[in-house]
Amino acid sequence: MLGPVDVEGPDGPVRIPPGRQQVILAFLLLDANQVVSIDNLVDALWDEDPPDTARTQVQICVSRLRKNLAIGGVNVVIETKRPGYLLRIPGEDLDAHTFTTTVTSARAIARKGRTAEAAGMLRAAVALWRGGCLDGMESRALRTRALRLDEERLSAIEDYLELELHLGRHRTLVGEITHLTHENPLRERLRALLMIALYRSGRQAEALDTYRESRDMLIEELGLEPGPELRLLENAILAGDERLLVPDAAGEPEEPEPRPPASRTACPRQLPADTADFVGHDTVLDAAQAVLTGAQAVLAGGHRAVGVVVITGRPGVGKSTVAAHLGHRVAAEQFPDGQLYCDLRGTRAEPSAAFDVLGRFLGALGIPGPMIPHDLDGRSDMYRTLLAGRRVLVVLDDATSERQVLPLLPGSSTCAVIVTSRARLTGVPGAHRIDLPVLDAARSLALFGAVLGTERVAAEHAAAEALVATVGGLPLAVRIIAARLAARPHWTLASMVHRLASERHRLDELAHGEMTIRASLSLTHDGLDSRSRELFALLSQFDGPSLPGWLAGAVLDDDRPFPSDLLEPLVDVQMLEVSSVARTGEFRYRFLDMLRLFAREKAGAEIPPARRAGAVERVVGGWLALAEQAHRRVYGGDFTVLHGAGVRWQPDPEYVAQAMTDPLDWMAGELENMCAAVGQAVGAGLHEASWDLAVTVATLCELRGHLDEWQQTHQTALTATRAAGNILGTAALLGSLGTLYLTRGQNARAHETLNAALTDFVALDEPRGAGLCRRDLALLARRAGEDDLALSLYGQAIADFGRVEDIVGRATVLTQRAHILSRRGEFAAARADLADAMEINRSVGYAGGVARALRRLGQVQARSGSHDEAERTLVEVLAMVRRSRDVIGEGHLLFNLGEVTAAAGRYEMARRWFTEALEVRETIMDHRGGAVVRTALAGVLERTGEPAEAAGLLEQAVAVFAERGMERERVAADRMFARISGTRRPEE
Known part of the structure; x- marks a missing residue:
């Protein structure tokens, strides 16, 4: 409810149609577990002018709402209770309930003096919001109720800001409070908090300017003077009142509890949707279930084996449908730790490689991209280690060989x-x-009647029997013929028998199974209108795992606001199927493989080449436009990325706004489609669009760690740009690949690739590309200890970014350069760079840049001896990276906090931070990082008089360092072990 109405079931998002069903659901949720009268629901739907049938319409909507929730497996019940309805839902399943209870608890904790913990809880509560409460609802009654929750959100924000000011975090809060006052200019409490933050940051003049601006606006807008709080605050600032300074209690930072997120163990739910009208195969399903659940999967020695069921059969017999149904049948009770699914594309020209599938599975299991091994054996080992002891179901659809499986x-x-x-x-x-x-x-x-309707089957029972006999019991053919008849209610079943017999006679040169399905398809296809036939044929060109609705508009160059309407005729006759529902409520569509092949044949025979090429160019252009929008929303504009002249096709703005509510989540959901689009562009000769899309997607892959996809798209696009002599595109791809190699720690390869790209960018006089390459080459120099070279390259990169006004590019360089300045003891210069970087990142709304600059600031503060200040800064950044689900960043921050508290002599706190950092490293199977943490934790344990525990940690760390060739770290850990234990470890 804290944003657009969003319902999540065990298998993913559940679509509630916008309009009356959403309004009724929202109203019932606002009074969850209480009776809501029908009269109140009528008022919510029609305000003051309901129709005569209003109560009946409410009853119909509630009935449909119950059905949609039940299909989605949502854990709610809508009971009919006089004088209306009662929706029962566990409190923890409702974000509004979680928000209010968390806020109440946080305020109680704050009253007990646990300021930092209370502030963290309030921030976590506010992070639940995805926009205005019940955003998009037109009902006046609902909007009035929603405004109360919106007001509570603002109050919670003001509460945590006030608590964090008490903790002395004034400098890091100025930007956030400034942004909030611009959004809510009439809230005097926010103005007061901004004045305090500015005053404590040594910006007294700006604090007074804030008061004067507030006074002028209040007089102009409302004809009122500021309230007493602001007036007293102005007087206190003018008088230099010492009570405005940070309270003494903030001088000694509270010991924040290292609190991990609720769960760090990913629990994927990847099964495709079950089929509502599934019939048959009861005996087969029972036997398969016994194998999967352990009743038959026993080895000769009596030990339990992995239950493996292989389902084979002819085309159209329903293998994938049975697998999905079987998976749902056993998933909830027998495999609660997750379900992994992959279409192995065994019937396609390029089946999925096990290496790539393992990469996707490891990502779904919570392993960040940089931690995923680069070889098949390493990935298999990590995969099996992660699944050891967990109850996970794996569904591998359309396999081509044992080698793949x-x-x-x-x-x-x-x-x-x-x-x-x-x-x-x-x-x-x-x-x-x-x-x-x-x-x-x-x-x-039974299947025929489930699709067509039992009444029509009963009315022409003999014809129905003849039809299902004609299609030979193939479920796909049964569904297609039934759907065709359902779309033509005036056709008799007997007429379809004759049509199908005629079509089969025309196709009698085909094998029996293929002939049956082709006959069914041909009849259905030929009965479509011309636009639907063209759409069906053109859609088959696109190889992504699912088709979003906007794609239909791009294929036909139709700019209607709801292009998915174009797909519904194909769904009605089962030439396409709905595969899932996105978080935005948008349907996703897919072809069955046989239908795709049939459609491609039609495209080749009936659609002119120019029309096919135009559809591909528009679809690729649509992905390019959407990827650009995602990048802009993350980075605050077209910063740190190069673009080419590829043609864009703009999807409906309303769809774009909905999809980009969380651009990184949108990107993650569409990544396979965009990777396929890069390949499609290359195949169609669109080399300019191919590199543009690849490098735009890479900027988002970098943030979420999708390194395999990053490399795949670039190597594919490089074949096109090199063949076309496209120097700019080739340089852009090489520069981006250089960043990838840098991320993977392949420093020599990164150096070679970046220099090749830089040479071309300089020759082309392309400053942004040159700046990106010099920034990364500077980081390589810094890693090699060549600080003077790094500073020179950073300076050139700043000049490059300045030429094209790429302010975020400048901010990234300033953040990195501060590390060298701090290492050299130039703390004032480092702080100045970081202040500029944070101001830039906040001005464009680039949260990731703010977090990186703040983390670097915490390190500078620690290096300069300001340990308490550093701890407060790093705790704030830790909350930010947890909100963004950056588990690698979380591990780094926890380690930094351990270092800072250890340096301050607070060893018990350091021990807790290091212990949690080790937990994170082990969760993501970062053995190198875990060894580093163990070494640091051993140093703390040595200080607290626990030498045996410290020695045990060091033995584990030394073994990892030796295995990974980390000689410097191994020698240091070995020396510490000798000092603590009084003996040296024998050489490995």
């Missing part, structure tokens, strides 16, 4: 695997094989 099998007997394939896959060890039969006559009729 074997690296994806878990090693733990607590897991299970479902595989579908056209091949028998006899080389999969211990697999229970099911050769899926076609449906018998009774089950074919």
Whole structure:
């Protein structure tokens, strides 16, 4: 509720149609677990002018709402209770309830003096909001109720700002409070907090200017003088009242509890949607379930084996449908730790490689991209280690061979695997094989009636029997024919028998199974209107895992606001299926493989090449436009990225606004589609669009750690730019690849690639590209200890970014340069660079840049001996990286906090920070980083008189350092071990 109404079920987002159903749901949620009268719901829907049928319409809407919630598996019940309805929902399942209870608890904790903890809880509560409460609702009654919650949010923000000012965080809060006052200019409490923050930061004149601006605005807007709080505050500032200074209590920072997020263990839910009208295969399903749940998956020695079910069968028999249904049947109770799913594309020209699939699975299991190994064996080892002891179901759809499947099998007997394939896959060890039969006559009729309607089947029972016999019990063909008849209610079933027989006779040169489906498809396809036939054919060109609705508009160059309407005729006749519902409520669509092949044949035979090429260019242009929008929302503009002259196609602005509510989440959901679009652009000769899309997507891949996709898109696009002699595009891709190699620690390769790109950028006089390369080359020089060279390159990069007014590029350089200045003891210069960087990043709303600059500031403060100040800064950054789900950044911040508190002599606190840092490192399987943390923690334990525990940690660390070739770290840890234990470890 804290934003647009958003419902999440066990299998992902649940779509509640906008309009009356959403209004009713929102009203019931506002009074959750209380009775809401029908009269109140009528008022919410129609204000003061309800129709005569209002109560009946409410009842219909509630009935549909119940059905939608039930289909989505949502844990709520809507009971009919006089004089209306009662929605029962656990409090923890409702974000508004979580917000109010957290705020209440935080305020109680604050009254007990636990200021830092209370401030953190309030920030966490406010972070639940995704916009205005019930954003997008037009109901006047709802808006009035929602405004109360909006007001509570602002009060909570003011509360945590006041608490953090008490903790002495005034300098880091100035930018945030300034932004909030611009958004809420009439809130005097925010103005007062800004004045205090400015005054304590040594900016007395600006604090007084804030008062005068507030007074002028209040007089002009409302004809009122400022309230007593602001007036007294102005007088206190003018008088230099000592009570405005940071309270003494803030001089000694509270010991903040190292509080991890609720859970660091990712629990993926990747199963595709179940089929509502599934029928048949009961015996097969029971046998498969017994294998998956352990009843039959037992080795000769009596030990439990991994349950593996391989489902095979002819095209159209429903292998994927059965696998999805079976997965949902066992998932909730037997595999609560998650379900992994991948379409292995066995029937496509390029099946998915096990290496790439493992990368996606590891990411879904919570491993950040930089931590994922670069080789197949390393990925398989990490995958099996992560799944050891966890109850996870793995579904591998459309496998092509045992070689593709074997690296994806878990090693733990607590897991299970479902595989579908056209091949028998006899080389999969211990697999229970099911050769899926076609449906018998009774089950074919049951499926036919579920799609078409039992009344029409009963009315022409003999014709229905003849139809299902004609299609041979193939579920796909049964569904297609039933859907075709459902879309033509005036057609008799007998007429369809004759049409299908004629079509089969025309296609009698085909194999029986293929002939059956082709006949069904041909009849349905030929019955579509011309626009739907063209759309069906053109859509088949796109290889992404799902099709968003806007893509239909791009394919036909139709700019209507709801382009998904173009797809509904295809869904109605089951030529496309709805695969999922996005968080925005938008449907996602997909082809079955056989339908895609059929559609591509139609495209080649019936659509002119120029029309096909135009559709590809518009779709690629749509992805490019959306990727640009995502980048702008993250970075505050077109900063730190190069663009080319590829054609853009702009989706509907309202769709863009909805999709970009969280641009990084949107990008993560669409990444496979955008990677496919890069390949599509290369195949179509759109070399300019291919590199532009690849480097734009890379800036987002970098933030979420999607390194495989980063490399894949760039290597694909490079083939096109080099073949076309596109020097700028080639340089842009090489420069971006250089950043990737830098991220992976491949320093020599990064140096070579960045220099090659820089040479071309200088020759082209392209300053932004040159600035990006020099920034990264400076970081390489810094890593090599060549600080003078690094400072020279940073200076050139600042000049490059200045030429194109890339202020965020400048801010990233200033943040990095401060590290060298601090290391040299030039603390004032380092602080000045970081202050500039934070001001730039805050001005454009680039939260990631603010966090990095603040972290660097904390390190500068610690290096200069301001340990308490450093701790306050780093605690603030820790909250920021946790909100952004940056687990690598969280590990770094926890380690930094351990270093700072240890340097201040607060060893118990340091121990707690280091312990939590070690937990994070182990969760993401960062063994190198874990060894570094163990060494630091051992130093603390030595200080607290626990030599045995310290020696144990050092032994583990030395083993990792030796294995990874980290000689300097190994020698230092070995020396510490000798000092603590009085003995040297034997050489490895």
